[in-house]
Amino acid sequence: MARFVPVDRDTEFLFPPSVQEWLPKDHLARFVVDVVEQLDLSSLEQSYAGRGSDAHHPAMLVALLLYGYATGTFSSRALERASYDSIAFRYVTANTHPDHDTINSFRKRFLKQIEAIFVQVLGYAREVGMLKLGTVSLDGTKLHANASRHSAMSYGHAKKLEAKLKAEVAQLMKLAEAANAKDLPEGMNLPEELSRREERLAAIAAAKAKIEARVKAEAEAAYAAKLAAREQRAKKSGRRPGGRPPAPPSGTPKDTDQVNFTDEDSRIMPVPGGGFEQAYNAQAAVDTDSMLVVATALTQATNDKQQAVPMLAQLQALPKDLGRVKRLLADTGYASEDNVNACAKAKIEPLIALGREAHHGSPFDRFAEPAPLPDQPTPLMAMRHRLQTRRGRKLYALRKCTVEPVFGLIKHVMKFRQFLLRGLASARGEWSLVCLAWNMKRMNALGA
Numbered sequence: 001m002a003r004f005v006p007v008d009r010d011t012e013f014l015f016p017p018s019v020q021e022w023l024p025k026d027h028l029a030r031f032v033v034d035v036v037e038q039l040d041l042s043s044l045e046q047s048y049a050g051r052g053s054d055a056h057h058p059a060m061l062v063a064l065l066l067y068g069y070a071t072g073t074f075s076s077r078a079l080e081r082a083s084y085d086s087i088a089f090r091y092v093t094a095n096t097h098p099d100h101d102t103i104n105s106f107r108k109r110f111l112k113q114i115e116a117i118f119v120q121v122l123g124y125a126r127e128v129g130m131l132k133l134g135t136v137s138l139d140g141t142k143l144h145a146n147a148s149r150h151s152a153m154s155y156g157h158a159k160k161l162e163a164k165l166k167a168e169v170a171q172l173m174k175l176a177e178a179a180n181a182k183d184l185p186e187g188m189n190l191p192e193e194l195s196r197r198e199e200r201l202a203a204i205a206a207a208k209a210k211i212e213a214r215v216k217a218e219a220e221a222a223y224a225a226k227l228a229a230r231e232q233r234a235k236k237s238g239r240r241p242g243g244r245p246p247a248p249p250s251g252t253p254k255d256t257d258q259v260n261f262t263d264e265d266s267r268i269m270p271v272p273g274g275g276f277e278q279a280y281n282a283q284a285a286v287d288t289d290s291m292l293v294v295a296t297a298l299t300q301a302t303n304d305k306q307q308a309v310p311m312l313a314q315l316q317a318l319p320k321d322l323g324r325v326k327r328l329l330a331d332t333g334y335a336s337e338d339n340v341n342a343c344a345k346a347k348i349e350p351l352i353a354l355g356r357e358a359h360h361g362s363p364f365d366r367f368a369e370p371a372p373l374p375d376q377p378t379p380l381m382a383m384r385h386r387l388q389t390r391r392g393r394k395l396y397a398l399r400k401c402t403v404e405p406v407f408g409l410i411k412h413v414m415k416f417r418q419f420l421l422r423g424l425a426s427a428r429g430e431w432s433l434v435c436l437a438w439n440m441k442r443m444n445a446l447g448a
Contacts, residue, residue: 022087023087023088027091028071028088028441029091031444032066032092032444033063033091033092035124035440036062036066039059039117041062041117043113045057048106058106060098063092064093064103065079066437067089067437067440069437070414070441071088072416073089074416075420079098079100079103080099083096083097107430108426111421111432114429114432114433114436115433118435119319121443122294122319122322123321125292125443128443128447130290130447131287133287133294133326134289134325134326135287135289135328135395136285136287136294136315136329137285137399137402138283138285138286138308138328138329139283139304139330139399139403140282140283140299141281142269142277142280143280144277144278144279145263145278145418145422145427146418147278149268151260151262152261153259153260153261155211155253155254155256155257156254158204159255162204165197165201166201169198172193172194176190210259210264211257212253214259215252215257216249220249223246223248226246227245230246265424266278266280266300267300270302280300280424281299281301282296283299284403284406285314286402286403286406288329288402293406293435294315294318295311295318296314297310297428298427298431303333304330304334305334308330308334308336308339308342308343312328312348315348327349327350327351328349328351329352329396329402330351330353330399331399332352332353332354332355332356335353335355340380343379344379350379351383351392351396353387353396369388369390373385406438410435414438
Protein backbone atom coordinates (compact mmCIF):
# COMPACT_ATOMS: atom_id res chain seq x y z
CA MET A 1 0.00 0.00 0.00
CA ALA A 2 1.38 3.41 -1.01
CA ARG A 3 2.36 5.78 1.82
CA PHE A 4 2.29 9.56 1.36
CA VAL A 5 3.29 12.59 3.41
CA PRO A 6 0.05 14.03 4.87
CA VAL A 7 -1.24 17.19 3.15
CA ASP A 8 -3.05 19.32 5.74
CA ARG A 9 -3.96 22.93 4.95
CA ASP A 10 -6.50 23.42 7.74
CA THR A 11 -4.61 22.89 11.03
CA GLU A 12 -3.44 26.23 12.42
CA PHE A 13 0.09 26.84 13.63
CA LEU A 14 0.54 25.91 17.27
CA PHE A 15 3.21 28.59 17.64
CA PRO A 16 3.55 31.91 15.76
CA PRO A 17 5.52 31.33 12.51
CA SER A 18 8.95 32.95 12.14
CA VAL A 19 10.27 34.31 8.84
CA GLN A 20 13.70 33.01 9.85
CA GLU A 21 12.43 29.45 9.29
CA TRP A 22 11.35 30.10 5.69
CA LEU A 23 14.69 30.00 3.87
CA PRO A 24 17.92 27.97 4.02
CA LYS A 25 20.91 29.63 5.64
CA ASP A 26 22.80 30.24 2.38
CA HIS A 27 19.88 31.72 0.44
CA LEU A 28 20.55 34.87 -1.61
CA ALA A 29 17.65 36.73 0.05
CA ARG A 30 19.24 36.22 3.49
CA PHE A 31 22.60 37.43 2.19
CA VAL A 32 21.13 40.59 0.63
CA VAL A 33 19.25 41.47 3.84
CA ASP A 34 22.32 40.80 6.02
CA VAL A 35 24.57 43.02 3.88
CA VAL A 36 22.05 45.87 3.57
CA GLU A 37 21.55 45.91 7.35
CA GLN A 38 25.29 46.61 7.76
CA LEU A 39 25.30 49.59 5.39
CA ASP A 40 25.11 53.24 6.40
CA LEU A 41 21.69 54.37 5.15
CA SER A 42 21.41 57.46 7.36
CA SER A 43 20.98 59.82 4.39
CA LEU A 44 18.07 57.73 3.15
CA GLU A 45 16.47 57.50 6.58
CA GLN A 46 16.69 61.26 7.20
CA SER A 47 15.11 62.24 3.89
CA TYR A 48 12.54 59.43 3.68
CA ALA A 49 10.95 59.22 7.15
CA GLY A 50 8.85 61.58 9.23
CA ARG A 51 6.15 62.69 6.79
CA GLY A 52 2.51 61.62 7.01
CA SER A 53 1.86 58.01 7.93
CA ASP A 54 4.61 55.54 8.83
CA ALA A 55 6.83 54.75 5.86
CA HIS A 56 8.43 51.46 4.92
CA HIS A 57 12.01 51.34 6.15
CA PRO A 58 14.46 52.31 3.39
CA ALA A 59 16.72 49.37 4.25
CA MET A 60 13.87 47.00 3.44
CA LEU A 61 13.11 48.80 0.15
CA VAL A 62 16.79 48.78 -0.87
CA ALA A 63 17.00 45.05 -0.12
CA LEU A 64 13.77 44.48 -2.06
CA LEU A 65 15.13 46.27 -5.14
CA LEU A 66 18.49 44.49 -4.96
CA TYR A 67 16.98 41.03 -4.55
CA GLY A 68 14.44 41.80 -7.28
CA TYR A 69 17.09 42.88 -9.79
CA ALA A 70 19.33 39.95 -8.83
CA THR A 71 16.53 37.48 -9.61
CA GLY A 72 15.05 39.08 -12.73
CA THR A 73 12.10 40.88 -11.11
CA PHE A 74 12.34 44.54 -12.11
CA SER A 75 8.94 46.22 -12.41
CA SER A 76 7.34 47.69 -9.30
CA ARG A 77 4.10 45.80 -9.93
CA ALA A 78 5.97 42.49 -10.22
CA LEU A 79 7.83 43.28 -6.98
CA GLU A 80 4.54 44.03 -5.21
CA ARG A 81 3.04 40.72 -6.43
CA ALA A 82 6.16 38.84 -5.36
CA SER A 83 5.78 40.17 -1.80
CA TYR A 84 2.60 38.06 -1.66
CA ASP A 85 3.53 35.10 -3.88
CA SER A 86 7.21 34.38 -3.13
CA ILE A 87 8.55 33.12 0.20
CA ALA A 88 11.94 34.72 -0.52
CA PHE A 89 10.37 38.14 -1.19
CA ARG A 90 8.17 37.72 1.91
CA TYR A 91 11.38 37.19 3.89
CA VAL A 92 12.97 40.33 2.41
CA THR A 93 9.89 42.46 3.16
CA ALA A 94 9.40 40.85 6.62
CA ASN A 95 5.93 39.77 5.53
CA THR A 96 4.87 43.34 4.67
CA HIS A 97 3.61 44.37 1.25
CA PRO A 98 4.80 47.74 -0.11
CA ASP A 99 2.60 48.83 -3.01
CA HIS A 100 3.99 49.42 -6.49
CA ASP A 101 3.68 53.22 -6.26
CA THR A 102 5.86 53.22 -3.13
CA ILE A 103 8.48 50.97 -4.74
CA ASN A 104 8.58 52.96 -7.98
CA SER A 105 8.72 56.35 -6.24
CA PHE A 106 11.50 55.16 -3.93
CA ARG A 107 13.56 53.86 -6.87
CA LYS A 108 13.23 57.08 -8.87
CA ARG A 109 13.76 59.40 -5.92
CA PHE A 110 16.83 57.79 -4.38
CA LEU A 111 18.84 56.58 -7.36
CA LYS A 112 21.81 58.82 -6.45
CA GLN A 113 21.89 57.47 -2.89
CA ILE A 114 21.65 53.92 -4.18
CA GLU A 115 24.65 54.66 -6.42
CA ALA A 116 26.60 55.69 -3.30
CA ILE A 117 25.77 52.34 -1.69
CA PHE A 118 27.74 50.71 -4.52
CA VAL A 119 31.07 51.74 -2.97
CA GLN A 120 29.93 50.68 0.52
CA VAL A 121 29.24 47.17 -0.77
CA LEU A 122 32.70 47.04 -2.34
CA GLY A 123 34.09 47.97 1.07
CA TYR A 124 32.16 45.08 2.61
CA ALA A 125 33.59 42.72 -0.01
CA ARG A 126 37.07 43.98 0.88
CA GLU A 127 36.50 43.39 4.61
CA VAL A 128 35.41 39.78 4.14
CA GLY A 129 38.34 39.05 1.82
CA MET A 130 36.43 38.77 -1.47
CA LEU A 131 37.98 41.83 -3.19
CA LYS A 132 41.48 43.14 -3.57
CA LEU A 133 41.98 45.36 -6.57
CA GLY A 134 44.82 44.59 -8.95
CA THR A 135 43.88 43.73 -12.51
CA VAL A 136 40.66 45.20 -13.91
CA SER A 137 38.91 44.31 -17.17
CA LEU A 138 36.95 47.06 -18.95
CA ASP A 139 34.26 46.65 -21.61
CA GLY A 140 30.94 48.05 -22.79
CA THR A 141 27.65 46.52 -23.90
CA LYS A 142 24.54 47.90 -25.60
CA LEU A 143 21.36 47.81 -23.52
CA HIS A 144 17.94 48.65 -24.97
CA ALA A 145 16.40 51.91 -23.82
CA ASN A 146 12.77 52.05 -22.75
CA ALA A 147 11.89 53.32 -26.21
CA SER A 148 11.40 51.95 -29.70
CA ARG A 149 13.64 52.93 -32.59
CA HIS A 150 10.42 53.35 -34.59
CA SER A 151 9.61 56.33 -32.31
CA ALA A 152 12.71 58.15 -33.57
CA MET A 153 12.77 60.79 -36.29
CA SER A 154 15.76 61.96 -38.29
CA TYR A 155 16.35 65.62 -39.15
CA GLY A 156 16.13 64.89 -42.88
CA HIS A 157 12.84 62.99 -42.54
CA ALA A 158 11.46 65.76 -40.31
CA LYS A 159 12.14 68.35 -43.03
CA LYS A 160 10.44 66.20 -45.70
CA LEU A 161 7.44 65.47 -43.50
CA GLU A 162 7.16 69.13 -42.49
CA ALA A 163 7.03 70.21 -46.15
CA LYS A 164 4.43 67.54 -46.93
CA LEU A 165 2.19 68.55 -44.01
CA LYS A 166 2.45 72.25 -44.88
CA ALA A 167 1.34 71.47 -48.44
CA GLU A 168 -1.61 69.48 -47.06
CA VAL A 169 -2.56 72.34 -44.72
CA ALA A 170 -2.46 74.78 -47.62
CA GLN A 171 -4.71 72.49 -49.68
CA LEU A 172 -7.16 72.11 -46.78
CA MET A 173 -7.22 75.87 -46.24
CA LYS A 174 -8.20 76.38 -49.90
CA LEU A 175 -11.10 73.97 -49.41
CA ALA A 176 -12.13 75.83 -46.27
CA GLU A 177 -12.07 79.17 -48.12
CA ALA A 178 -14.25 77.75 -50.88
CA ALA A 179 -16.77 76.78 -48.19
CA ASN A 180 -18.43 74.34 -50.57
CA ALA A 181 -19.37 71.15 -48.75
CA LYS A 182 -20.04 69.37 -52.06
CA ASP A 183 -16.29 69.45 -52.88
CA LEU A 184 -15.34 67.59 -49.68
CA PRO A 185 -14.99 63.79 -49.58
CA GLU A 186 -17.72 62.09 -47.59
CA GLY A 187 -16.99 62.03 -43.86
CA MET A 188 -14.18 64.61 -43.97
CA ASN A 189 -14.15 67.18 -41.15
CA LEU A 190 -11.96 70.12 -42.15
CA PRO A 191 -11.33 71.53 -38.64
CA GLU A 192 -10.30 68.09 -37.37
CA GLU A 193 -7.97 67.49 -40.34
CA LEU A 194 -6.34 70.91 -39.91
CA SER A 195 -5.97 70.45 -36.15
CA ARG A 196 -4.34 67.03 -36.58
CA ARG A 197 -1.77 68.38 -39.03
CA GLU A 198 -1.04 71.43 -36.92
CA GLU A 199 -0.35 69.20 -33.92
CA ARG A 200 2.01 67.07 -36.00
CA LEU A 201 3.76 70.17 -37.34
CA ALA A 202 4.23 71.43 -33.77
CA ALA A 203 5.70 68.06 -32.71
CA ILE A 204 8.04 68.05 -35.71
CA ALA A 205 9.15 71.62 -34.99
CA ALA A 206 9.92 70.64 -31.38
CA ALA A 207 11.88 67.58 -32.56
CA LYS A 208 13.89 69.72 -35.02
CA ALA A 209 14.63 72.27 -32.28
CA LYS A 210 15.90 69.51 -29.96
CA ILE A 211 18.14 68.07 -32.67
CA GLU A 212 19.50 71.55 -33.53
CA ALA A 213 20.19 72.39 -29.87
CA ARG A 214 21.89 69.04 -29.26
CA VAL A 215 24.06 69.27 -32.39
CA LYS A 216 25.05 72.83 -31.55
CA ALA A 217 26.02 71.91 -27.98
CA GLU A 218 28.02 68.87 -29.11
CA ALA A 219 29.78 70.86 -31.84
CA GLU A 220 30.72 73.66 -29.43
CA ALA A 221 32.05 71.14 -26.90
CA ALA A 222 34.12 69.39 -29.59
CA TYR A 223 35.46 72.75 -30.83
CA ALA A 224 36.47 73.78 -27.30
CA ALA A 225 38.20 70.42 -26.77
CA LYS A 226 40.17 70.81 -30.01
CA LEU A 227 41.28 74.33 -29.04
CA ALA A 228 42.34 73.12 -25.58
CA ALA A 229 44.32 70.22 -27.07
CA ARG A 230 46.00 72.60 -29.54
CA GLU A 231 46.99 74.97 -26.73
CA GLN A 232 48.30 72.08 -24.66
CA ARG A 233 50.49 70.89 -27.55
CA ALA A 234 51.79 74.44 -27.97
CA LYS A 235 52.72 74.69 -24.26
CA LYS A 236 54.39 71.28 -24.34
CA SER A 237 56.47 71.98 -27.45
CA GLY A 238 57.08 75.65 -26.72
CA ARG A 239 56.22 76.69 -30.25
CA ARG A 240 53.20 77.42 -32.34
CA PRO A 241 51.44 74.22 -33.53
CA GLY A 242 51.46 73.57 -37.25
CA GLY A 243 48.43 73.23 -39.44
CA ARG A 244 45.28 75.28 -39.60
CA PRO A 245 43.41 76.00 -36.38
CA PRO A 246 40.08 74.16 -36.05
CA ALA A 247 37.20 75.85 -37.81
CA PRO A 248 34.35 77.18 -35.64
CA PRO A 249 31.34 74.86 -35.65
CA SER A 250 28.45 75.59 -37.96
CA GLY A 251 25.97 73.85 -35.67
CA THR A 252 23.93 72.68 -38.67
CA PRO A 253 22.45 69.20 -38.13
CA LYS A 254 23.00 66.44 -40.66
CA ASP A 255 20.01 64.70 -42.17
CA THR A 256 20.94 61.54 -40.23
CA ASP A 257 20.82 63.22 -36.78
CA GLN A 258 17.88 61.82 -34.82
CA VAL A 259 15.73 62.33 -31.74
CA ASN A 260 13.45 59.80 -30.06
CA PHE A 261 10.03 61.00 -28.92
CA THR A 262 9.88 58.47 -26.05
CA ASP A 263 13.41 58.80 -24.61
CA GLU A 264 15.26 61.64 -26.29
CA ASP A 265 18.51 60.85 -24.42
CA SER A 266 18.79 57.38 -25.99
CA ARG A 267 20.49 56.81 -29.34
CA ILE A 268 20.23 54.46 -32.31
CA MET A 269 23.12 52.00 -31.88
CA PRO A 270 24.35 48.91 -33.72
CA VAL A 271 23.81 45.71 -31.75
CA PRO A 272 25.55 42.31 -31.92
CA GLY A 273 24.12 40.07 -34.60
CA GLY A 274 23.37 42.99 -36.92
CA GLY A 275 20.72 45.65 -36.96
CA PHE A 276 20.15 48.78 -34.91
CA GLU A 277 18.23 49.46 -31.69
CA GLN A 278 17.37 52.40 -29.47
CA ALA A 279 19.93 51.88 -26.75
CA TYR A 280 22.54 53.13 -24.29
CA ASN A 281 26.18 52.06 -24.06
CA ALA A 282 26.72 50.54 -20.59
CA GLN A 283 30.30 50.41 -19.28
CA ALA A 284 31.67 48.22 -16.49
CA ALA A 285 35.10 47.65 -14.97
CA VAL A 286 35.35 44.15 -13.47
CA ASP A 287 37.94 42.83 -11.02
CA THR A 288 39.50 39.78 -12.68
CA ASP A 289 39.97 37.81 -9.45
CA SER A 290 36.47 38.12 -7.95
CA MET A 291 34.43 39.10 -11.06
CA LEU A 292 32.90 41.95 -9.03
CA VAL A 293 32.01 45.16 -10.87
CA VAL A 294 34.08 47.98 -9.33
CA ALA A 295 33.06 50.93 -11.56
CA THR A 296 30.15 51.68 -13.87
CA ALA A 297 29.15 54.28 -16.45
CA LEU A 298 26.43 54.83 -19.03
CA THR A 299 26.95 56.84 -22.18
CA GLN A 300 25.14 57.89 -25.35
CA ALA A 301 28.29 57.30 -27.43
CA THR A 302 28.25 54.25 -29.67
CA ASN A 303 32.05 53.99 -29.63
CA ASP A 304 33.99 52.88 -26.52
CA LYS A 305 37.15 54.82 -27.37
CA GLN A 306 36.20 57.93 -25.37
CA GLN A 307 35.14 55.96 -22.27
CA ALA A 308 38.56 54.81 -21.02
CA VAL A 309 39.62 58.13 -19.46
CA PRO A 310 36.38 58.68 -17.46
CA MET A 311 36.52 55.08 -16.21
CA LEU A 312 40.16 55.55 -15.18
CA ALA A 313 39.09 58.57 -13.15
CA GLN A 314 36.44 56.47 -11.40
CA LEU A 315 38.92 53.71 -10.63
CA GLN A 316 41.37 56.20 -9.14
CA ALA A 317 38.60 57.73 -7.02
CA LEU A 318 37.83 54.42 -5.28
CA PRO A 319 38.76 54.26 -1.57
CA LYS A 320 42.41 53.42 -0.94
CA ASP A 321 41.58 50.49 1.34
CA LEU A 322 40.09 48.62 -1.66
CA GLY A 323 43.59 48.36 -3.10
CA ARG A 324 45.16 50.01 -6.14
CA VAL A 325 44.35 49.18 -9.74
CA LYS A 326 47.65 48.11 -11.29
CA ARG A 327 46.56 46.81 -14.69
CA LEU A 328 43.75 47.55 -17.17
CA LEU A 329 42.58 45.06 -19.80
CA ALA A 330 40.45 46.26 -22.74
CA ASP A 331 39.64 45.25 -26.31
CA THR A 332 40.34 47.08 -29.56
CA GLY A 333 37.35 49.38 -29.06
CA TYR A 334 39.46 51.33 -26.52
CA ALA A 335 42.67 51.34 -28.57
CA SER A 336 44.18 54.81 -28.94
CA GLU A 337 47.47 56.45 -28.01
CA ASP A 338 45.66 58.94 -25.78
CA ASN A 339 44.12 56.12 -23.74
CA VAL A 340 47.50 54.40 -23.39
CA ASN A 341 49.10 57.67 -22.27
CA ALA A 342 46.26 58.23 -19.78
CA CYS A 343 46.93 54.80 -18.24
CA ALA A 344 50.65 55.56 -18.01
CA LYS A 345 49.90 58.89 -16.33
CA ALA A 346 47.67 57.10 -13.80
CA LYS A 347 50.49 54.56 -13.19
CA ILE A 348 48.28 51.74 -14.49
CA GLU A 349 49.74 49.14 -16.85
CA PRO A 350 47.54 49.04 -19.97
CA LEU A 351 46.87 45.88 -21.98
CA ILE A 352 44.61 47.21 -24.76
CA ALA A 353 44.39 45.12 -27.92
CA LEU A 354 45.63 46.98 -30.99
CA GLY A 355 44.03 44.63 -33.49
CA ARG A 356 42.37 41.27 -33.90
CA GLU A 357 44.55 38.19 -33.84
CA ALA A 358 44.19 35.69 -36.66
CA HIS A 359 42.60 32.37 -35.79
CA HIS A 360 44.51 29.07 -36.00
CA GLY A 361 47.94 30.65 -35.73
CA SER A 362 51.18 28.73 -35.57
CA PRO A 363 51.74 26.91 -32.26
CA PHE A 364 55.30 28.29 -32.22
CA ASP A 365 53.95 31.88 -32.14
CA ARG A 366 52.27 31.22 -28.80
CA PHE A 367 55.62 30.39 -27.20
CA ALA A 368 57.71 33.02 -28.97
CA GLU A 369 58.99 36.18 -27.29
CA PRO A 370 59.32 39.52 -29.11
CA ALA A 371 62.56 41.34 -29.77
CA PRO A 372 63.80 43.54 -26.89
CA LEU A 373 62.40 47.05 -26.59
CA PRO A 374 64.52 50.02 -27.72
CA ASP A 375 65.76 52.51 -25.15
CA GLN A 376 63.19 55.01 -23.82
CA PRO A 377 60.11 53.57 -25.56
CA THR A 378 56.86 55.48 -25.67
CA PRO A 379 53.95 54.10 -23.59
CA LEU A 380 52.35 52.82 -26.80
CA MET A 381 55.54 51.03 -27.90
CA ALA A 382 55.91 49.49 -24.44
CA MET A 383 52.31 48.23 -24.46
CA ARG A 384 52.65 46.79 -27.97
CA HIS A 385 55.73 44.87 -26.81
CA ARG A 386 53.98 43.75 -23.61
CA LEU A 387 51.06 42.31 -25.59
CA GLN A 388 53.48 40.23 -27.66
CA THR A 389 55.10 38.57 -24.65
CA ARG A 390 53.85 35.26 -23.26
CA ARG A 391 53.03 36.92 -19.95
CA GLY A 392 51.12 39.73 -21.68
CA ARG A 393 49.08 37.32 -23.80
CA LYS A 394 48.21 35.27 -20.73
CA LEU A 395 47.09 38.37 -18.80
CA TYR A 396 45.05 39.75 -21.71
CA ALA A 397 43.25 36.40 -22.02
CA LEU A 398 41.66 37.12 -18.62
CA ARG A 399 39.45 39.75 -20.27
CA LYS A 400 37.29 37.24 -22.12
CA CYS A 401 36.65 35.18 -18.99
CA THR A 402 35.78 38.10 -16.68
CA VAL A 403 33.92 41.12 -18.05
CA GLU A 404 32.22 39.37 -20.99
CA PRO A 405 30.73 36.60 -18.79
CA VAL A 406 29.46 39.27 -16.38
CA PHE A 407 27.54 40.96 -19.19
CA GLY A 408 26.23 37.58 -20.34
CA LEU A 409 25.03 36.64 -16.85
CA ILE A 410 23.36 40.02 -16.33
CA LYS A 411 21.48 39.70 -19.62
CA HIS A 412 20.63 35.99 -19.64
CA VAL A 413 20.54 34.89 -15.99
CA MET A 414 19.35 38.10 -14.32
CA LYS A 415 17.35 38.79 -17.53
CA PHE A 416 18.15 42.51 -17.59
CA ARG A 417 18.18 43.49 -21.28
CA GLN A 418 16.22 46.76 -21.25
CA PHE A 419 16.01 49.77 -18.95
CA LEU A 420 12.75 50.51 -17.18
CA LEU A 421 13.60 54.16 -16.53
CA ARG A 422 13.93 56.85 -19.20
CA GLY A 423 16.49 59.61 -19.55
CA LEU A 424 20.27 59.36 -19.25
CA ALA A 425 20.45 60.23 -15.53
CA SER A 426 17.75 57.73 -14.52
CA ALA A 427 19.11 54.96 -16.76
CA ARG A 428 22.61 55.56 -15.36
CA GLY A 429 21.29 55.10 -11.83
CA GLU A 430 19.45 51.95 -12.86
CA TRP A 431 22.63 50.51 -14.41
CA SER A 432 24.42 51.08 -11.08
CA LEU A 433 21.53 49.28 -9.37
CA VAL A 434 21.87 46.34 -11.79
CA CYS A 435 25.62 46.05 -11.21
CA LEU A 436 25.12 46.32 -7.45
CA ALA A 437 22.60 43.48 -7.63
CA TRP A 438 25.13 41.44 -9.65
CA ASN A 439 27.78 42.08 -6.98
CA MET A 440 25.38 40.81 -4.30
CA LYS A 441 24.69 37.69 -6.33
CA ARG A 442 28.37 37.09 -6.97
CA MET A 443 29.41 37.71 -3.35
CA ASN A 444 26.80 35.24 -2.14
CA ALA A 445 28.21 32.62 -4.55
CA LEU A 446 31.78 33.35 -3.40
CA GLY A 447 30.73 33.15 0.24
CA ALA A 448 28.96 29.88 -0.31
